Structures are given as structure tokens and as C-alpha cells.
């Protein structure tokens with residue numbers, strides 16, 4: 001199985017991404033590292049454990065990481081995810097413990113201990129934990145197999161500011177560090193996640209699984225959808241973060257371009273913008289595979305089939 005570390009700020013869509021990974025024998029989740037993002041760190045590290053317990057996977061170690069961006073004040077997204085970050089379903093408080101080690105130490109020690117090129121990082125939130133680990137231990141950078149992350153936008157521009165997607169906006173310095181690290185990088189920007197829409201029939205298919213997981217996921221997306229319906233008038237909520245896990249399972253349902261992507265870290269107006277050279281006009285070397293499209297039906301079939309196994 002492919003070995004991954006999920007770095008996350010759950011978040012209903014993060015929760016679904018984690019469940020999809022835990023339901024898939026092709027993936028071995030070495031650990032989950034929580035970061036501040038959608039809600040503050042005490043809640044994201046709580047929510048990550050709630051999700052593991054929902055999946056019956058109390059064996060997965062969950063670590064708390066950075067509680068604020070590298071240099072900026074934390075901004076959060078309760079307006080999207082609710083007060084707890086996981087509003088919607090009623091799920092019990094977690095009993096499984098949080099690991100004592102800091103998430104950054106876990107990242108560094110795991111990448112040093114495992115064979116080089118054997119661990120893939122899956123960031124689903126602001127990139128603070130990952131960039132902090134790279135700064136503190138530059139030797140681990142070349143040991144990372146690949147990074148597959150959710151963040152940024154090109155044609156879809158921004159969802160948190162007119163120019164920036166939330167994960168990148170929250171910690172643009174961290175994003176710049178990760179995009180500049182020279183690691184094989186696959187990016188799921190809003191361009192693709194806004195095509196992974198949980199329409200009513202798709203959500204009902206998940207609810208109809210009739211399992212605690214199916215019910216919880218349907219209730220999460222019901223909640224999450226409220227915000228997006230008001231905002232975009234779309235057919236359903238974009239399921240951002242699960243695109244990352246789905247890519248690891250079925251890369252053939254995604255398409256994109258290997259291009260240069262730079263992060264804006266200074267402009268007030270466009271802070272956190274992913275300047276994606278889609279048309280190759282800059283002459284700068286490509287550093288990321290920027291995904292633009294997916295087969296949404298195949299994505300939801302995969303997701304529903306896998307969730308049924310939990």
C-alpha cells in the first residue's frame with residue numbers, strides 16, 4: 001500500500017477525505033497531523049479523532065501541530081464549517097487520545113525513519129505544519145515521495161478573497177515554501193474541486209448506505225452545502241479535500257497541466273493568490289501539476305463504494 005500522512009484542518013470535506021483514505025486498502029495512513037485552519041487547533045485535532053473513531057480506526061495516531069500560521073494571525077472559516085468545524089452530524093466527543101508528540105516532530109521523524117521516497121504527504125489545510133517541518137529539517141525535503149494537496153485556484157480565482165483560495169490565503173509564506181521545495185507536487189485547486197459537486201442524488205446515494213458513516217457524511221455535506229448554495233447557487237457543495245484522496249486512488253479520472261505556480265506573499269490585494277502559468281507565458285520552470293478537471297460521476301461512484309466499506 002502507498003504510505004501517506006494526512007495533514008488536515010477538519011472541516012467536513014477534510015473528514016470525507018480522511019474517511020475515503022481509511023476505507024481504501026491501497027493507502028496506509030501513517031498518521032494524521034492537525035493544523036489550525038477552518039477552526040482553531042484544539043477543534044481540528046478533536047475533529048480528526050472524531051473522524052477516526054467514526055471509521056473505527058482508533059489505531060491511527062493523531063498529532064496536533066501548529067496553532068497559527070508561520071508569520072501571520074490565524075483566520076478561520078466558521079462561516080463555512082460551523083462553530084465546531086464539523087457541524088452537521090451529531091458525533092460523540094472522541095475518547096482516543098491525541099499523541100503527545102508535536103505534529104512537526106512526527107513529520108520530521110517519520111520522513112527520516114522511513115526509506116527515502118516512500119512517504120507521500122496529503123495536505124488538506126493551510127501548509128503551516130509542512131513548511132515548518134521543512135524549515136526545521138531541510139534534509140527531509142528530498143525524502144518526500146510526492147505532495148498531493150488541496151489549495152489554490154486559476155480560472156476560479158478565489159473563495160476567501162477575490163484573489164485567493166482559503167488554504168493558501170491563511171498561510172501564504174508556508175505555501176510559498178512548499179511550492180518552492182522542488183518536490184513532485186500535485187495540486188487540487190478550486191478549478192477541479194468546484195466540479196466535484198455533491199448534488200442531491202449523489203448525497204442521497206451516500207445516505208442510503210444506511211451505515212453510521214453514510215449518515216454522518218450525508219449530514220456533513222448537508223450542512224456544508226448550505227453555505228455554497230447561498231454563495232454560488234450551485235447544485236451542491238464542492239467536495240474539495242476528497243479530490244486529494246481520490247487522486248491517489250484513481251489518478252486517471254483527473255486531468256491537468258504541469259506548470260509553474262508561484263504564491264503571492266506581499267500584495268495586500270492579491271495575498272495568497274496562486275499565480276498559475278497555465279499558458280506557459282512566464283518562462284519559469286514548472287513546479288506543480290495543476291489539476292483542472294475530473295470525471296465527477298466516477299469520483300462519486302468511487303467515494304460511495306468506498307464509504308460503504310466502513
Ligand code: BDR
Nearest residue numbers: 011013014124166167240
Ligand atoms: C479549502 O478550505 C477549507 O474550507 C476546506 O476544508 C478546503 O480545504 C477550500 O478552499
Ligand code: CA
Nearest residue numbers: 011014124125
Ligand atoms: Ca481543509
